[in-house]
Amino acid sequence: MDTASIPDTVDARATTLSASGMTGRFLLLCMGIWLHCADSLMTATIAPAIVADLQGITYLNWTISLYEVGAIIAGAAAAALSASCGIRRMFLSATVLYGAGCALGALAPTMAVLIGARLAQGMGGGVLVSLCYVAVEAWFAPALWGRLFGIEAAVWGAGSLLGPLIGGVFADVHAWRGAFWVFAAQSALLFALTAWSFPRSRQFNPPTARPPTARPRWPATPLLVLSAGTLLIAEAGTATNVALAISTGATGAILLYVAARLDRVADPRLLPQQLLDLRHPVGAGLLLVFVVCAATTGFWVYGPLIAHILAGTPPLVTGYILAGEAMAWSLATLAVSSAPAAADRRLIVGGAVAITVAALGYTVALPTCSLPGLVMCGLLQGVGFGVCWPAIVQRLIRCSSPTERSLASASASTVQRIGYAVGSAAVGIAAGLSGLNVGASAMAARSAGFWIFAAFIPLLLVALMSAWRFTAATEK
16 A cells, blocks of 8 residues: 555545554554653663762752653654654654664763763653654544554553663663663664655645744743753752752742743643643642652652662662552553543542552651562552543543643643653752762661652642542533
8 A cells, every 4th residue: 555645634544554554654653652661761770870880879860850851842842843844854853862862871971971861862752752642643543543542552551661670680780881772772773664664755744734934833931941940959959958959949849830820821832721720620630640740759760779778679679669560550550441430539539549658658668678568569659540540631631621622631641741850850859858969878878768758748648639629520
């Protein structure tokens, strides 16, 4: 089938995957998701080896914060840029940027260079993930979207499961740079296959493609303010002075609020209009997503390092714990996939309670380095997210106005990324004030193991209240 000759109309989009001649192209889209997801968790398990080699424990949380910031900024611009430049060109450019970041990370002589590499990886990966959804909508009929998005979700789950294990294997043999080379090689393969198989014709651009001379529109100002706020919070984590850490972190938090205000009047907007309206179910739901994601990054960022300092726990073991959490998330999601809409209150509130209990458990399990406790907390947290996440997304859509539903459907994943970026920046404050940034002693590690979770318990109480408000409201 000569797909390049198909006119760009909705009726002409592929109605079956096998007969479309585009199965290979769809698999390449999925490979982009794999790279972004697996890489984001792989870095967590090689953290002890990175710190031992580059001596950069003070900026460890930056390797995740900047990765997420890059993904947020570039991912938000992907749809607009692909409409102007074409999916093929954007996908190839993102692959090059991501691969260059991997190579730079593998060669990094200092933590500063590694952080820059992570920013490039995040930007490239963020575009790859966003283009997966753009391309599916451009190339396939709406009847196929649910199935294809489901496959992409499964690939995301596989990346969450295998990424930590890949990092753990390389960290155990003291070859953390090899993990970056493996992903650089995959990006090179993806570039070659994409250049060969993706159509050059602009007929396969998004249906809303603008002329090449049109200027892509995206919420640049809110994103830049958001990035500045996140980086200020991350910088607060490097301060050894309590007053300086608090003032810097507070300034960053104010900028986050300013970014949210700016987004409400931006054109186009990144998030629904009701973002800051906590009386509206959409506002309460987005606050719930932000808080639970921001408050649960402690083990992801510092868990492998603290467990290694306190008990010599191999990174592969902590990698299995992270992978177990990802598997619990996926299995719990499958278990509730057919739950009726009437069950969403029990699922959302129950999931938020499970996440909160897991955080409380971590305050004991990580400082004492109890392996069974860490496993149970990871599984409970994964189950909590798994049972509530589908219900949150569906309720956000149902509670939105018809003109906002497309934006609401993507808002959960956008706020999730923002939560991870801000949360990984904020845990650096708890770790820094515990003394972990000054010296990786057992006492400092034990204190940090407690506070990177305990400091966020008040936020999780806010999450519980938001979950109640979100589910108590009448749907529009």
